[in-house]
Amino acid sequence: MTLSQFEIQDINQTVLLWLDEVRKRTLIAMQQHLDISIKHDARDLVTNVDRDNEQFLNAKIRSYDSEASIVSEEGFGDHQKNMQGNVWFVDPIDGTMNFVKEQADFAVMIALYIDNEPVLGWILDVVNNVVYHGGPQVGVFANQLRLEQPNNDALSDGIVLLSGARLLYGMFGYDKIAKAALGYRVIGAAGPSFLRVISGRAVGYSSKMMPWDFAAGQVLAKTLGLSISDIDGRPLDMLSSNIVLVATNRAHRDILMLHQS
Amino acid sequence: MTLSQFEIQDINQTVLLWLDEVRKRTLIAMQQHLDISIKHDARDLVTNVDRDNEQFLNAKIRSYDSEASIVSEEGFGDHQKNMQGNVWFVDPIDGTMNFVKEQADFAVMIALYIDNEPVLGWILDVVNNVVYHGGPQVGVFANQLRLEQPNNDALSDGIVLLSGARLLYGMFGYDKIAKAALGYRVIGAAGPSFLRVISGRAVGYSSKMMPWDFAAGQVLAKTLGLSISDIDGRPLDMLSSNIVLVATNRAHRDILMLHQS
Incomplete structure (x- = not known):
C-alpha cells in the first residue's frame, strides 16, 4: 500500500507537532526532580519522563490512527507479532543514562512502517532542537534543511x-x-x-x-x-x-x- | 605573585574578546575548503585553521603581555624550559579529527600560569558558543553562568x-x-x-x-x-x-x- 504525498505530509506534520510538545515537556521535566528507577541492572535506567513521553505519544498515535499497532520501550504498546498494517515504533527517551547523567546525547524517536515497508522516521535531538525526519517518498530533513547522501567513505x-x-x-x-x-x-x-x-x-x-x-x-x-x-x-x-x-x-x-x- | 582582581578581570575580558574573534574566524573557515595535513600518522591531523588560530592567538598574547612565554601545539610558541614568569598555553583546535570529521566536540583552549600557579583558563566550545572560563581568584563560569562544584559521585x-x-x-x-x-x-x-x-x-x-x-x-x-x-x-x-x-x-x-x- 502506498500513501499519497498528501497523506505522507499530513502524517509528518502531525508527528512534528507532537514532537514539539514532547520536547517542551521533556525540557520542563529536566528542570524538576527526575524519578529514576533501575530496570534490569544499574546500567539500564528508566525515568518518569520515559514513561510520560511514551504514554503521551502512544495516546496521540492511537487517536490519530485507529488501525495503529505500537511497538514501544516502556510497556504501553502492543504485543506485536507481525509487521502487517500500520506499525508504529516509539522510543520515548533513547539514551536514558545520557539523559540522566549528561543531559545531552539522548533522543525521542518515532517510526511508521506499513506492511513492513519503512514509511517515515523521526529522531528528535531535544537539547539542540533539531528533528531529523523523512522517508523514501519525501527525502530526509534536519528541521527544514534537506540532507544529501553522505560521502561514501571507507x-x-x-x-x-x-x-x-x-x-x-x-x-x-x-x-x-x-x-x-x-x-x-x-x-x-x-x-x-x-x-x-x-x-x-x-x-x-x-x-x-x-x-x-x-x-x-x-x-x-x-x-x-x-x-x-x-x-x-x-x-x-x-x-x-x-x-x-x-x-x-x-x-x-x-x-x-x-x-x- | 598575586594579581589584583582588577588585573584578573582585565586579562579575562581581553581573552574573551580574542576568543569571540577566533570563534567567528573558525566558523567562517568551516564553511570553506579545509587544508588538512597529516602530522605523525593518519590519525594526527592539522588544518589551516589550527595554524591560523595559533598564529592569531600567539600574536595577541605577545602584544598584550610583553613578558609572555607561550607553549602551543603547532610550532609558533616558545621552547619553554621552566614555569617561571607568565606562561601561556594555547591549543588552537583541540580535537582536530572531530573538527574535520564531526564538526562537533572540538575546542579552542588557552591558559595562563604565573610562576607555575594556575591563574586563568578558557575552553571555548565553538559550535555551542559557550566559553568555560575562570580561575582560583574568580570562580568558574560557563559564559555568564557560575558553575558550582560538581557532586562528589563515585x-x-x-x-x-x-x-x-x-x-x-x-x-x-x-x-x-x-x-x-x-x-x-x-x-x-x-x-x-x-x-x-x-x-x-x-x-x-x-x-x-x-x-x-x-x-x-x-x-x-x-x-x-x-x-x-x-x-x-x-x-x-x-x-x-x-x-x-x-x-x-x-x-x-x-x-x-x-x-x-
Whole structure:
C-alpha cells in the first residue's frame, strides 16, 4: 500500500507537532526532580519522563490512527507479532543514562512502517532542537534543511561509533572494527549515533538494539542510500533484538568483511 | 605573585574578546575548503585553521603581555624550559579529527600560569558558543553562568571518559576503569571531555595529553575542587606529556586504587 504525498505530509506534520510538545515537556521535566528507577541492572535506567513521553505519544498515535499497532520501550504498546498494517515504533527517551547523567546525547524517536515497508522516521535531538525526519517518498530533513547522501567513505577514512559495553567485553569483533577505522567513538545512545551517520559525521555505527532503537534510524538511513543490516549482512528483524550495522556502502562492506574474517 | 582582581578581570575580558574573534574566524573557515595535513600518522591531523588560530592567538598574547612565554601545539610558541614568569598555553583546535570529521566536540583552549600557579583558563566550545572560563581568584563560569562544584559521585555512579586508542590497546588499566564505572564514553578530544567533568556530566576523564591539552582544564578543575593528577597520583608536569586523570574526589580515589591494583 502506498500513501499519497498528501497523506505522507499530513502524517509528518502531525508527528512534528507532537514532537514539539514532547520536547517542551521533556525540557520542563529536566528542570524538576527526575524519578529514576533501575530496570534490569544499574546500567539500564528508566525515568518518569520515559514513561510520560511514551504514554503521551502512544495516546496521540492511537487517536490519530485507529488501525495503529505500537511497538514501544516502556510497556504501553502492543504485543506485536507481525509487521502487517500500520506499525508504529516509539522510543520515548533513547539514551536514558545520557539523559540522566549528561543531559545531552539522548533522543525521542518515532517510526511508521506499513506492511513492513519503512514509511517515515523521526529522531528528535531535544537539547539542540533539531528533528531529523523523512522517508523514501519525501527525502530526509534536519528541521527544514534537506540532507544529501553522505560521502561514501571507507572505514579507514572515518569515525565509527560502537557500543561501549560490547567493545569492552570483546564482542562482535568490535575491536577489529575500531582498530581498522580512522577513529572510534562511544556515544552511549542509538539515536544520537544514527544522526552522526545520517549527517555524514561518522561512517558507521554498530550496537545490539531493540526495534525501537533502530526503526526510525533505518527509515532515514535507507532513504539516504546508506546500508543497514545486521552484523552478518541480513535484513533486520523488526520484532526482536539485532546486532545492527548502519554505514556508508563502503564502510558497511569493510565491516562485514572484518566481521567474517 | 598575586594579581589584583582588577588585573584578573582585565586579562579575562581581553581573552574573551580574542576568543569571540577566533570563534567567528573558525566558523567562517568551516564553511570553506579545509587544508588538512597529516602530522605523525593518519590519525594526527592539522588544518589551516589550527595554524591560523595559533598564529592569531600567539600574536595577541605577545602584544598584550610583553613578558609572555607561550607553549602551543603547532610550532609558533616558545621552547619553554621552566614555569617561571607568565606562561601561556594555547591549543588552537583541540580535537582536530572531530573538527574535520564531526564538526562537533572540538575546542579552542588557552591558559595562563604565573610562576607555575594556575591563574586563568578558557575552553571555548565553538559550535555551542559557550566559553568555560575562570580561575582560583574568580570562580568558574560557563559564559555568564557560575558553575558550582560538581557532586562528589563515585566511579560506580557515573560516566567516565577515556582515550579510545589507549582503551583499545589495553593501556593504563583503562579496561578496569571502564568496567567499574556506571558507563564509559569516548569523545576523542580533551577540551570537550574536561567540560563534561567540570559541569558534572561525567565523574572522570583520563587520557595521555600534552600540556596544551590539559592546562586550561586543570585551572578550571582545581578551582571547582575536583582532583587532577597523573594516573599515579602525582602532580602534572606542565612541560611534557602526562597520563592525566581529572575526576571528582571520590572517583579519583576509585580510579587510583584500580590503577594500582
